[in-house]
Amino acid sequence: MLFQVRMDVHLPVDLPAEQGNQIKAVEKAYSQDLQRQGKWRHIWRITGQYSNISIFDVESNEELHNILQGLPLYPYMKIEVMALNRHPSSIREDDR
Template identity: 45%
Template structure:
């Protein structure tokens, strides 16, 4: 199953610099682990916002939830998930 996921991050204004640096480092490590696994196929930043658009290829909605909820910043995200599939008019044979 392939999913398009938009993650908008809302960092609490009460966080100090040390806490922010810690969360960002753990977020980077976790997201790169999932990208290296091949399940997190693409990651793009949305220009001008603390937001990204990602493509995941996973076995189930439960697996997608497991991955996204493992991110340290998950509690501070607004997430929109869209299930996608290959369009019949697409030139490429690859789904992702």
């Protein structure tokens, strides 16, 4: 199942820099592992914002939910999820 996920990060202004940097380092390792597994297919920054648009390829809604809740930055995120389905007019048979 393919999902488009928008993640907007809102770190507290009073979060100590060292703690923020540690959370970001763990988040990077977690997301890169999911990318290597093929579950986090694409990630793009949104220019001028601490936000991204990502494409996930997972087995179920529950798997995506668990992945997102596992993000170290999850407590500081606003997340929007959109399920994606192949369009009947698409000339492609895969997701390249």
